[in-house]
Amino acid sequence: MNDHQSVLFIRREGSSAKGVQWHVFMQAQQDALDSYRLDGWKLVTAVGVRDAKALEGVLLYFSKEG
Structure with a gap:
C-alpha cells in the first residue's frame, strides 16, 4: 500500500449470522466507511x-483522491 491506498479488515464476532453480533459487525463497517469518507477516501x-x-469478516479497499 502507499499514501493513496488503504485496506481495512473488520472481523465478525460470534457464530450467528443474525442477532447482536451481526448488527455490531454491520455497524463497524458503516463506521469505517464514514470515517474514511470524512478523511477524503473513496471505497474501491x-x-x-x-x-x-x-463469513469471517470483510476487507475494505480504499483509494485517496488527488
Whole structure:
C-alpha cells in the first residue's frame, strides 16, 4: 500500500449470522466507511472473507483522491 491506498479488515464476532453480533459487525463497517469518507477516501471494493463455515469478516479497499 502507499499514501493513496488503504485496506481495512473488520472481523465478525460470534457464530450467528443474525442477532447482536451481526448488527455490531454491520455497524463497524458503516463506521469505517464514514470515517474514511470524512478523511477524503473513496471505497474501491469490499471483499467478504470466509472460513470453513461462514463469513469471517470483510476487507475494505480504499483509494485517496488527488
